[in-house]
Amino acid sequence: MALAELASRLNCAEYKNWVKAGHSLLLLRAALQRFAGEQVQAFHRQLVARSSARLSPSGLRCSGRCTPRGKQAYMPRGKADICSPDKCDASALLNLFNFCDHFSNIDQKKVREVIKCRNELMHSSDMKVSSSWLKEFGNHVQNLLTEFQHIPEAQMARTRIEKLLSSDWAVHVPGGDQLDGLEGEMNRSQISEIEAELIKERLHEISLLMEEQGMMSEEDLNRIQIVKDFLNGNHDLQRSLQAEMQNLEDLVQKLYGQKQPMKETQEVNNEETDEDCHIEKRKRTI
Structure with a gap:
């Protein structure tokens, strides 16, 4: 295989x-x-x-x-x-x-x-x-x-x-x-080790970029999905990169968790703004 x-x-x-x-x-x-x-x-x-x-x-x-x-x-x-x-x-x-x-x-x-x-x-x-x-x-x-x-x-x-x-x-x-x-x-084992090292460096690049941005862009998610799809089809590399992929998944969850409260706060602020607008409208009606 x-x-x-x-x-x-x-x-x-x-x-x-x-x-x-x-x-x-x-x-x-x-x-x-x-x-x-x-x-x-x-x-x-x-x-x-x-x-x-x-x-x-x-x-x-x-x-x-x-x-x-x-x-x-x-x-x-x-x-x-x-x-x-x-x-x-x-x-x-x-x-x-x-x-x-x-x-x-x-x-x-x-x-x-x-x-x-x-x-x-x-x-x-x-x-x-x-x-x-x-x-x-x-x-x-x-x-x-x-x-x-x-x-x-x-x-x-x-x-x-x-x-x-x-x-x-x-x-x-x-x-x-x-x-x-x-x-x-070189034999096939050495080739696979080189592949794993290069993909590991690529995953590290993706992680650093997201950490610098403090957020996940659509492009970041696409990069991650491409690597995940690639590894899903190449189980020999997938096994050797489990720790790196888990670290990346943890970072994604961390950044996603930071994004959610900000989104909820924004929604609350929008609701408050809408309420203020309704109050102002009622005052004008009166």
Whole structure:
């Protein structure tokens, strides 16, 4: 059953493109985490040195044991509690490169192009992207990775991402669970894990958007319904995302509960206004 569901998903070209792009972002993140961590530590040491220099006339010195949390200021919404690059997703890492002056030597235009692609990917209403979009996305990712030619992991990621985006990923149920074009690098379980991680990130995006708005829009409800319908037809993913879907359902109920009293109050106010109008009309009649 799980293999049949996976085959159905991956034999849909546009959904397969969506997963490939998401997987590429995961590879990009993994390739740059060590570099980001080392640079954040270096940035922290610079801040400690400057602080010590300013405090030294008064005989005060920093112990050097403080935690490098300055990068939290550059995290996107929902990421402010992240205190280490190895905990960052691709979005957080890219925003760190984009907003922190310590990374100003990286071509910011290339960073912003990948951020734009990442946002388009996560905001895709049906979790599908076209082949032309995927090709442009691949070019942007590869352009960004040229900024890290001195990093071995980044160069390995360039090769892996190029191979990933050009692979077929066709699944043929009668012949077993071999995925064409990956040369044994990934099995169906790994593919499903990647799918689950990407959908989890999408659900997180929907939750953050509703929390920021403090309400549910018709568009939010449509997004949620699309994911629910998708998971109802793919039980292997549904099982692995039960906790995330429950959290989203709880948020929906919370926001719906907040909406109801406001609606009731508005109705009462309208009734009072109508009553006032009737009284005024009676006064005029008298």
